[in-house]
């Protein structure tokens with residue numbers, strides 16, 4: 001229950017809307033009970049053989065009509081307040097999700113599969129609507145109404161009140177059994193639904209691999225098994241709950257079961273007047289529905305409790321602490337000082353120290369898995385380091401606000417992601433206030449203008465999910481244009497031209513060197529020929545710096561660099577040889 005109540009903390013006007021919803025819904029139920037009281041009066045006048053004018057009967061009918069109209073109106077007002085509260089809360093939760101994801105280290109986000117994140121942040125939050133808009137306000141108003149009617153019955157005749165309420169313990173028993181079963185059955189139900197979500201996303205995302213390796217049958221089987229498990233656990237739960245639901249939905253509204261025979265007995269032996277008897281019957285009948293509605297919501301709670309728990313678990317996950325310094329650094333030299341970092345328990349970076357100075361190009365090189373991309377990601381604070389310091393212009397990146405840090409760096413990662421919108425808008429994300437002309441200017445420098453003009457709608461061509469309507473090299477060049485448009489003082493390019501043909505790569509390098517004035521450029525590259533002119537080359541080996549210096553210094557001093565350069569030169573010769581051979 002604590003988790004469920006905490007859900008409301010995301011609503012802006014929780015109390016005001018909640019009171020309004022409960023107030024109006026209670027009023028609507030009471031307005032539904034008043035006609036019973038009016039009917040009681042008419043019956044009593046009949047039995048006492050009092051004269052009733054047509055005017056009296058018409059005014060009573062009119063009163064009943066007014067009650068019913070007011071009931072509809074208050075019900076509408078109550079539900080409108082409860083839905084307002086519900087969607088206000090859901091909006092608060094979704095905003096919290098967006099903030100949470102921004103503040104979580106990438107490692108913590110990637111620990112969860114896309115399927116389970118989607119389930120948690122989309123479906124589970126959506127499912128909270130039923131409790132926020134219905135279960136809570138309607139449950140409380142039905143409880144209040146049942147209590148008011150029960151109290152009136154006690155005031156009229158305590159024996160009749162007990163007789164009317166006698167069905168309650170019998171009716172509530174199956175509900176309690178359902179809640180008990182739910183605690184054991186909800187686990188497998190929830191797990192199977194999570195697995196199904198994960199498998200659907202994996203099946204769709206992995207379709208290319210599935211087709212190429214002809215894994216359609218086995219992957220489809222995995223997906224279908226999870227769908228089947230979900231079906232089994234859901235039906236399993238329904239099989240149990242249907243029996244319980246049938247019992248309580250029959251028993252709970254049967255408030256006359258004991259009241260009618262025993263009430264007749266009391267009337268016969270003269271301990272109950274006819275008037276009280278009739279009124280008790282009408283009140284007991286009007287109590288059946290709110291009682292039933294009240295109990296109906298109870299079994300929903302364990303299910304939603306599980307979901308609220310899962311949402312809260314994610315919200316409780318570790319966050320990175322935003323720095324306080326809004327001040328832009330005085331200069332943009334980047335320095336790593338004795339930096340160590342571990343993914344989970346495995347240390348990937350050990351004691352790394354180097355400086356990338358302003359107005360220079362620093363290249364990070366090394367074999368695959370040496371830790372180059374990790375260093376780039378640590379600079380943009382996708383993760384926090386374990387030991388040491390990373391400073392920009394002398395300020396520790398942890399002390400800077402994320403906004404200041406992100407304004408300082410243009411980062412092009414290995415995994416280029418483009419949004420499913422036009423090429424123009426994808427590039428403009430680098431600087432949202434850039435004009436079309438500025439976007440095109442950058443596209444020209446990043447060598448994408450010509451291919452963009454050849455696409456179906458030019459700059460207005462929509463690039464597809466993640467940019468999948470473009471080639472890898474085209475995506476890379478758009479990402480470079482986006483980063484260049486941002487015009488941040490530090491540019492980090494992680495294999496940013498690896499899928500680009502050598503001719504375009506040279507042109508991009510030229511454009512970058514034109515833009516480097518006053519900037520700090522850090523490049524990660526496999527092709528050593530692209531970084532021979534770098535001012536400083538950092539050679540990484542198994543997460544450590546093996547050597548650093550210019551190309552000539554490293555050639556003279558580092559056996560590892562000599563080996564890498566030799567391998568590179570051989571591959572270039574082989575490349576030239578095969579090209580000549582084919583001509």
Ligand SMILES: Nc1ncnc2c1ncn2[C@@H]1O[C@H](COP(=O)(O)OP(=O)(O)OP(=O)(O)O)[C@@H](O)[C@H]1O
Nearest residue numbers: 107110343348366367368369370371372373374375
């Ligand atoms: N998200 C992650 N979780 C756990 N380990 C990781 C993760 N990313 C990288 N690693 C590990 O950290 C080490 C350094 O990886 P990194 O990606 O930085 O290497 P790299 O030099 O950029 O390699 P490449 O040239 O192939 O891109 C590797 O051993 C890798 O397996």
